[in-house]
Every structure is written in structure tokens, then in C-alpha cells.
Amino acid sequence: MTCMSPTPSETPERFDVAAARARVLRSVADAAKAAGRSSSDISLVAVSKVQPDFRIEAMLDTGQRTFGENRVQEAYERWESRRLEYVDLQLHLIGPLQTNKAKDAVALFDVIETLDRLKLARALADARLAVGRDVRVLVQVNTGEEAQKSGVGPREADAFIETIRKEFGLEPVGLMCIPPQDEPCGPHFALLVQIARRQGLATLSMGMSSDFETAVRFGATHVRVGSALFGERR
Numbered sequence: 001m002t003c004m005s006p007t008p009s010e011t012p013e014r015f016d017v018a019a020a021r022a023r024v025l026r027s028v029a030d031a032a033k034a035a036g037r038s039s040s041d042i043s044l045v046a047v048s049k050v051q052p053d054f055r056i057e058a059m060l061d062t063g064q065r066t067f068g069e070n071r072v073q074e075a076y077e078r079w080e081s082r083r084l085e086y087v088d089l090q091l092h093l094i095g096p097l098q099t100n101k102a103k104d105a106v107a108l109f110d111v112i113e114t115l116d117r118l119k120l121a122r123a124l125a126d127a128r129l130a131v132g133r134d135v136r137v138l139v140q141v142n143t144g145e146e147a148q149k150s151g152v153g154p155r156e157a158d159a160f161i162e163t164i165r166k167e168f169g170l171e172p173v174g175l176m177c178i179p180p181q182d183e184p185c186g187p188h189f190a191l192l193v194q195i196a197r198r199q200g201l202a203t204l205s206m207g208m209s210s211d212f213e214t215a216v217r218f219g220a221t222h223v224r225v226g227s228a229l230f231g232e233r234r
């Protein structure tokens with residue numbers, strides 16, 4: 001069994017983001033309850049990359065305030081001016097970050113989920129000082145050890161975290177992973193949980209549209225959901 005599940009079937013024009021969000025929140029609550037967890041310990045990160053403005057506005061109208069983006073430039077275009085209007089926005093960077101964009105990322109985002117190499121750790125530590133914002137950082141772990149995916153290898157993760165603490169004074173708040181598409185996701189979530197426990201890290205960003213319920217059962221504190229909330233991306 002893999003973690004694929006059907007995506008919503010409404011046509012793009014008619015997709016009702018408020019109804020979709022209510023469905024996703026209900027599924028999160030059900031999965032939390034089944035696992036003996038409180039749904040208030042799980043944050044829904046609405047992945048808004050590539051989505052048209054009318055859907056972003058509709059999502060903001062539901063009260064959703066936590067959003068995920070995978071590109072710095074695109075996130076500026078979508079969120080820089082909205083930040084002034086919605087003071088309680090929480091923006092998560094969930095895509096790869098180039099070191100030369102570290103300062104821009106620290107200036108816009110509240111959470112950077114994709115720390116995956118020492119050079120970037122240094123750039124983020126410098127950028128936090130330069131910009132003066134105490135951005136939270138997650139280490140991305142490539143649990144499937146896939147060549148095309150970013151992330152620290154699961155066997156290198158402990159040493160990596162200890163190094164960034166010692167060398168750069170950078171204390172990550174948690175871990176993030178994207179399991180391989182063609183494998184059951186449970187073992188990958190379990191592996192992430194193990195590393196987080198060893199390192200005393202509380203935040204676990206895992207689970208997307210197709211597998212967020214499983215992720216909640218395994219202990220996710222943040223689920224990153226795009227198409228199940230907004231409809232298909234173009």
C-alpha cells in the first residue's frame with residue numbers, strides 16, 4: 001500500500017476552499033482522536049504555491065493564517081503586502097533554499113523547514129543576526145535517501161544537528177520530511193520521529209494531501225496540505 005489517495009474532483013472554478021478546509025480539519029481531528037492526541041497540537045500549513053489569487057483570498061476569508069510556499073520570490077509576490085494586512089500570518093518556507101537568498105527568506109518567513117546543509121546553516125545564522133528576526137528552523141531529512149530529493153541523510157542527521165548547534169549556535173525546533181511517492185509513508189514518519197526524540201526536538205512537519213492522516217497518527221505537529229485544500233495546481 002502506498003499513501004496515494006484521490007484528490008478532490010470539483011472543477012477548478014467551482015472548487016470550494018472553505019468546504020475543503022473544513023473537510024481537512026475534520027480529518028485531522030479524527031486522526032488525532034484515533035491516536036489519542038489533541039487536534040490543537042497540530043497546525044495546518046496551507047500550501048499556496050502556484051495557486052491563483054482568488055483562492056488565496058478565499059482561504060484567508062476562512063480564517064486560515066498559516067501558509068507554506070516553496071519559492072522565495074513567489075512568496076514575496078504573494079505575501080509581502082498581505083503581511084501588512086494580516087498581522088498574524090505564519091509563513092513557512094517548504095522548498096529548497098539557496099544561500100544567496102537566505103537573507104530574503106529570513107526577512108519574510110517565520111519558519112524555514114528546509115535546512116539541509118552546513119553552508120546554508122551558516123548563511124541562516126548570519127542572516128538571523130543581520131535581519132534581526134528570530135526565524136524558527138527545521139532540518140529536512142531525506143528519509144528515503146533519494147538522490148533527487150534534498151535533505152540530510154537519516155544516518156547523518158544526528159551529527160548534522162549537533163554540528164549546527166555547536167558551530168553556528170543554531171537550535172532547530174524540529175524536523176521535516178517528504179517520503180518517497182512509491183513507498184508506504186509510515187516507516188518514513190516513524191524514522192523522523194525517532195531522530196526528533198533522540199535530539200529532543202518537538203516539531204514534526206510531515207504529511208501532505210495524500211498522507212496527512214497517517215502523519216497525524218505518527219505524531220506530526222504540522223501537516224503541509226496543498227491540493228486537498230485549494231484544488232489541483234495548474
Ligand SMILES: *Cc1c(COP(=O)(O)O)cnc(C)c1O
Binds near residue numbers: 208226
Ligand atoms: C507542494 C508541497 C506540499 C503540498 O502538496 P499536496 O500534495 O498538494 O498537498 C507539501 N510539502 C511540500 C514540501 C511541497 O512542495
